[in-house]
Amino acid sequence: MSLPHSQLAGWLALYGEFMQTFAHRFGNRSDAEDAAHDAIEQLLSRSDVTTVEHARRFLFRAAAHRRIDAWRRDTRNPHIAWQDLPEQDQPCVPSPEATVRARQLMAAVEAALVQLPLNCRRAYLLNRIEGWTHREIAVTLALSVNSIERYVMQACQHVRAALNPHDWR
Numbered sequence: 001m002s003l004p005h006s007q008l009a010g011w012l013a014l015y016g017e018f019m020q021t022f023a024h025r026f027g028n029r030s031d032a033e034d035a036a037h038d039a040i041e042q043l044l045s046r047s048d049v050t051t052v053e054h055a056r057r058f059l060f061r062a063a064a065h066r067r068i069d070a071w072r073r074d075t076r077n078p079h080i081a082w083q084d085l086p087e088q089d090q091p092c093v094p095s096p097e098a099t100v101r102a103r104q105l106m107a108a109v110e111a112a113l114v115q116l117p118l119n120c121r122r123a124y125l126l127n128r129i130e131g132w133t134h135r136e137i138a139v140t141l142a143l144s145v146n147s148i149e150r151y152v153m154q155a156c157q158h159v160r161a162a163l164n165p166h167d168w169r
Helices: 005-026 029-045 052-076 096-114 118-129 134-141 145-163
Strands: none
Touching: 005 029, 005 052, 029 052, 096 118, 096 145, 118 134, 118 145, 134 145
Protein backbone atom coordinates (compact mmCIF):
# COMPACT_ATOMS: atom_id res chain seq x y z
CA MET A 1 0.00 0.00 0.00
CA SER A 2 1.51 3.31 -1.02
CA LEU A 3 0.60 6.83 -0.01
CA PRO A 4 -1.19 9.14 -2.44
CA HIS A 5 1.12 11.61 -4.18
CA SER A 6 -0.13 14.60 -2.13
CA GLN A 7 0.53 12.84 1.21
CA LEU A 8 3.93 11.60 0.01
CA ALA A 9 4.89 15.14 -1.02
CA GLY A 10 3.79 16.37 2.43
CA TRP A 11 5.97 13.78 4.19
CA LEU A 12 8.97 14.57 2.00
CA ALA A 13 8.59 18.30 2.62
CA LEU A 14 8.27 17.62 6.33
CA TYR A 15 11.39 15.43 6.29
CA GLY A 16 13.38 18.09 4.43
CA GLU A 17 12.35 20.79 6.90
CA PHE A 18 13.09 18.46 9.81
CA MET A 19 16.57 17.59 8.54
CA GLN A 20 17.45 21.21 7.83
CA THR A 21 16.45 22.27 11.35
CA PHE A 22 17.91 19.38 13.31
CA ALA A 23 21.16 18.95 11.37
CA HIS A 24 21.98 22.42 12.64
CA ARG A 25 20.77 21.73 16.21
CA PHE A 26 22.54 18.37 16.52
CA GLY A 27 25.70 19.62 14.88
CA ASN A 28 25.80 16.91 12.22
CA ARG A 29 23.47 15.25 9.79
CA SER A 30 23.91 11.67 11.00
CA ASP A 31 22.69 12.48 14.54
CA ALA A 32 19.74 14.33 13.00
CA GLU A 33 18.96 11.30 10.83
CA ASP A 34 19.07 9.05 13.92
CA ALA A 35 16.68 11.41 15.71
CA ALA A 36 14.40 11.49 12.66
CA HIS A 37 14.37 7.70 12.48
CA ASP A 38 13.46 7.33 16.16
CA ALA A 39 10.84 10.07 16.02
CA ILE A 40 9.22 8.65 12.88
CA GLU A 41 9.24 5.17 14.40
CA GLN A 42 7.43 6.55 17.47
CA LEU A 43 5.03 8.46 15.24
CA LEU A 44 4.10 5.39 13.20
CA SER A 45 3.36 3.41 16.35
CA ARG A 46 0.81 6.01 17.49
CA SER A 47 -2.77 6.11 16.29
CA ASP A 48 -3.71 9.57 17.59
CA VAL A 49 -1.63 11.53 15.01
CA THR A 50 -3.99 12.08 12.09
CA THR A 51 -2.78 15.06 10.07
CA VAL A 52 0.54 16.20 8.68
CA GLU A 53 0.49 19.18 11.08
CA HIS A 54 0.04 16.85 14.07
CA ALA A 55 2.86 14.71 12.70
CA ARG A 56 5.09 17.76 12.27
CA ARG A 57 4.56 18.89 15.86
CA PHE A 58 5.11 15.36 17.17
CA LEU A 59 8.33 14.84 15.17
CA PHE A 60 9.83 18.15 16.17
CA ARG A 61 8.93 17.66 19.85
CA ALA A 62 10.27 14.08 19.91
CA ALA A 63 13.55 15.13 18.25
CA ALA A 64 13.95 18.07 20.63
CA HIS A 65 13.51 15.71 23.57
CA ARG A 66 16.09 13.34 22.08
CA ARG A 67 18.54 16.26 21.76
CA ILE A 68 17.98 17.13 25.43
CA ASP A 69 18.57 13.49 26.42
CA ALA A 70 21.80 13.41 24.39
CA TRP A 71 22.96 16.65 25.99
CA ARG A 72 22.26 15.25 29.47
CA ARG A 73 24.11 12.03 28.68
CA ASP A 74 27.09 13.95 27.24
CA THR A 75 27.31 16.23 30.27
CA ARG A 76 26.99 13.29 32.66
CA ASN A 77 29.61 11.20 30.85
CA PRO A 78 31.86 13.58 28.93
CA HIS A 79 34.35 12.04 26.51
CA ILE A 80 37.91 13.22 26.95
CA ALA A 81 40.67 11.93 24.70
CA TRP A 82 43.71 10.50 26.48
CA GLN A 83 46.06 12.94 24.82
CA ASP A 84 43.97 15.82 26.23
CA LEU A 85 44.40 14.63 29.83
CA PRO A 86 47.15 16.08 32.03
CA GLU A 87 50.15 13.78 32.16
CA GLN A 88 49.53 12.71 35.78
CA ASP A 89 45.98 11.59 34.82
CA GLN A 90 46.94 9.59 31.74
CA PRO A 91 46.56 5.85 32.05
CA CYS A 92 49.68 3.93 32.88
CA VAL A 93 50.60 0.29 33.02
CA PRO A 94 49.11 -1.13 36.24
CA SER A 95 51.18 -3.12 38.69
CA PRO A 96 50.55 -6.88 38.91
CA GLU A 97 48.85 -6.34 42.30
CA ALA A 98 46.51 -3.76 40.82
CA THR A 99 45.60 -6.15 38.03
CA VAL A 100 44.78 -8.92 40.52
CA ARG A 101 42.73 -6.50 42.68
CA ALA A 102 40.82 -5.31 39.62
CA ARG A 103 40.00 -8.89 38.60
CA GLN A 104 38.86 -9.71 42.14
CA LEU A 105 36.68 -6.60 42.25
CA MET A 106 35.21 -7.40 38.85
CA ALA A 107 34.43 -10.96 39.96
CA ALA A 108 32.76 -9.64 43.13
CA VAL A 109 30.64 -7.18 41.14
CA GLU A 110 29.66 -9.88 38.63
CA ALA A 111 28.70 -12.23 41.48
CA ALA A 112 26.56 -9.49 43.04
CA LEU A 113 24.87 -8.74 39.71
CA VAL A 114 24.07 -12.42 39.05
CA GLN A 115 22.06 -12.48 42.29
CA LEU A 116 19.74 -9.72 41.01
CA PRO A 117 16.46 -10.40 39.17
CA LEU A 118 16.80 -10.12 35.39
CA ASN A 119 14.99 -6.78 34.88
CA CYS A 120 16.80 -5.24 37.85
CA ARG A 121 20.17 -6.34 36.47
CA ARG A 122 19.34 -5.17 32.94
CA ALA A 123 18.19 -1.75 34.17
CA TYR A 124 21.34 -1.34 36.28
CA LEU A 125 23.70 -2.32 33.44
CA LEU A 126 21.97 -0.11 30.88
CA ASN A 127 21.94 2.87 33.23
CA ARG A 128 25.30 2.60 35.00
CA ILE A 129 27.42 0.91 32.35
CA GLU A 130 25.85 2.01 29.06
CA GLY A 131 24.75 5.46 30.29
CA TRP A 132 21.13 5.19 29.16
CA THR A 133 18.48 7.38 30.77
CA HIS A 134 15.69 5.84 32.82
CA ARG A 135 13.22 6.82 30.08
CA GLU A 136 15.25 5.06 27.35
CA ILE A 137 15.47 1.92 29.48
CA ALA A 138 11.75 2.02 30.26
CA VAL A 139 10.88 2.20 26.55
CA THR A 140 13.30 -0.61 25.67
CA LEU A 141 12.17 -2.95 28.47
CA ALA A 142 8.49 -1.95 28.16
CA LEU A 143 8.32 -0.97 31.82
CA SER A 144 7.41 2.23 33.65
CA VAL A 145 10.04 4.84 34.46
CA ASN A 146 9.22 4.41 38.16
CA SER A 147 10.00 0.69 37.91
CA ILE A 148 13.33 1.43 36.25
CA GLU A 149 14.23 3.99 38.95
CA ARG A 150 13.34 1.44 41.64
CA TYR A 151 15.33 -1.33 39.92
CA VAL A 152 18.45 0.82 39.55
CA MET A 153 18.23 1.93 43.19
CA GLN A 154 17.79 -1.67 44.39
CA ALA A 155 20.72 -2.83 42.28
CA CYS A 156 22.97 -0.04 43.61
CA GLN A 157 22.08 -0.94 47.18
CA HIS A 158 22.66 -4.64 46.52
CA VAL A 159 26.05 -4.14 44.86
CA ARG A 160 27.14 -1.73 47.59
CA ALA A 161 26.09 -4.22 50.30
CA ALA A 162 27.82 -7.11 48.50
CA LEU A 163 31.09 -5.16 48.21
CA ASN A 164 30.92 -3.62 51.69
CA PRO A 165 32.73 -6.47 53.52
CA HIS A 166 35.72 -5.94 51.23
CA ASP A 167 38.04 -3.00 51.52
CA TRP A 168 38.53 -2.06 47.87
CA ARG A 169 40.45 1.17 48.38
